[in-house]
Amino acid sequence: RAADLERRAALGVSHVLYEKSPGGIVASARRTERWREEVESAAGEHDVDPGLMEAMVLLESAGRPEVIAGDDPEAASGLAQILAGTATDLLGMKVDLARSRALTRRIAETEAAIARSKKRSRSEEPKARTEALMELRRLPVHERRLRARRAAVDERFDPEAALDGMGAYLEIAGERFGREDLATASYHMGIGNLENAIAAYREETPADDLGYARLFFDSSPLRNEEAWALLASLGDDSSTYLWRVLAAERVMDLYRDDRDELARLAELQGAKATQEEVFHPESETAPFAAPGDVQAALGDGTLLPLPDGEPYGYAVDPGMGELAAKLGVEPSLYRALRPEALATLIYMAARVRAINGGKGELTVTSTVRDDRYQRELLGVNDQATAAYSLHTTGYSFDVLRDYSGDRQAEAFQFMLDRLRALDVIDYAYEPEAIHVTVSDEAGPLLDL
Structure with a gap:
């Protein structure tokens, strides 16, 4: 029954992956797949499922190692979208937040300068166009150097270190919960929040080997209400994170094994505001x-x-x-x-x-x-x-x-x-x- 619930939940929440993937789901899967070798290395180091990790990368960053959830790198950042506090306090990663912030500002300024130069490169004035083209030769090199410097002071922007951090988290959470599904669910909501929800569920309904499917689907305003209230109070789709990871895993499988079917689903998912088609x-x-x-x-x-x-x-x-x-x-x-x-x-x-x-x-x-x-x-x-x-x-x-x-x-x-x-x-x-x-x-x- 749990396997069927997981299958249905992955299908049920999949529309958001197609709707919000930068550049479309096929492009996002392509970006993610290029990190497969590094994913397998980190997964092997921490004894976790590489397919699951790859799906999490698709969901978290769509394969983009520079992405930040907002403007401040204190928030979830990098290929694995790890919070600065989690990186340093739990995972032992190197994060010099002050320098990371300063370099992030300089990268943003350089990106803005590149955008201005691209616009000027289309100018009808020869001198302005020439100057802009020269800047477009210099600025991208400068930007790459800034990104390399940021990765050196903030390992979340180093793809291999970020994936190692993700693997380490899943290993720690797996030892804590004794189950892969719970470890994965905790990646977004946090270990403490999930432990509180499990404790609330067991307060009303004793359960030894409690899986996430049972915790989620057996909690509601009418049954195991406190557990449901805790999950619902997170308010950031944390409670459905595992289902979205499983949906992302299916996307990556289709990208490798049946790209035509993935393209067909992408077209149907994009036809309406829901997956009704x-x-x-x-x-x-x-x-x-x-x-x-x-x-x-x-x-x-x-x-x-x-x-x-x-x-x-x-x-x-x-x-x-x-x-x-x-x-x-x-x-x-x-x-x-x-x-x-x-x-x-x-x-x-x-x-x-x-x-x-x-x-x-x-x-x-x-x-x-x-x-x-x-x-x-x-x-x-x-x-x-x-x-x-x-x-x-x-x-x-x-x-x-x-x-x-x-x-x-x-x-x-x-x-x-x-x-x-x-x-x-x-x-x-x-x-x-x-x-x-x-x-x-x-x-x-x-x-x-």
Whole structure:
């Protein structure tokens, strides 16, 4: 079960890797792969998994040895994104922070000078262009020397030393926790924070060999609440770090073994603000073209009408399907979903109500559409798309961003994040609603 949860979680959170990788995921994987020999050396020295370390490099720095999380090198820096305090206090790395800061400022000034010279090199004035071209021969050499000097006083910017630091951390954390998954999860949240979450979990639910999948998925506002609160309080995606590392490991495997598939996934991941087109690619998913197609789908069970939501914790917006009259049909035609999407909506709403003390309803504002309805919507809704819409497949629904109070809003956010981590849904914020798309992983909810 833990392996399946890890697989699903890695898939569920993978969109962010494609969305935020500098230059795209393929370029980031290419930069990361060039450090493979150094990764294997450091991993061997510290008896850790080189594939896991390589994935962490992709996630942490996208293979860029000079990157800083902000402007100040006291923050996470270098190929392994190690904090200055962690580097010196835990890992015994050489970090002269004052000199590192001074050199970082000089590097930034040199980069700015290079940018100005590049602009001047396109000048129509011959003298200015010549001077700029001469500067462009000098400045990059000067910049490389500054970077070398910084790496000498701050080992986090020395790729081999940084990777050794990452390996050393994983070795220390592995000895502390006795498990690779916990050691990896602690790299982002810190050993102490993870120990506190484990202690809180065991206070309510005794567990000897507690893995991260169980800690994460068995903690919620309704069960092992203190452990969940500790993980949620970190607020910087620390709780999903392990899942993103596993997603990065899959990316690196695809880069080496199936680059065409990686490119295909990159295209699908980039099509929308979520990974909904990975769930249901346009080439494999027939939309409903016209009202008659929606009616036929309701007749054969491909779509199911929304039941009264009051017992489950949702209400149907009375304006849903309001453009139906323009197509000569009733609004109720556009109040339906695929069975797995409907099961997800019911499950989500019921859990939100339970977390909210048995009170409140979510308001569903949109479900299935057809292509003709979608075209009508373009004239009145600037959030509507003329491209492939998952609403026209019955896999998507929207929930109004209007809640009975903070507790209901927090409960809904928890369910969105938890179901995303299970690869059941992905979601996007729109000005007035949350747009939710359901994957095929929702199938088991049909049996609830």
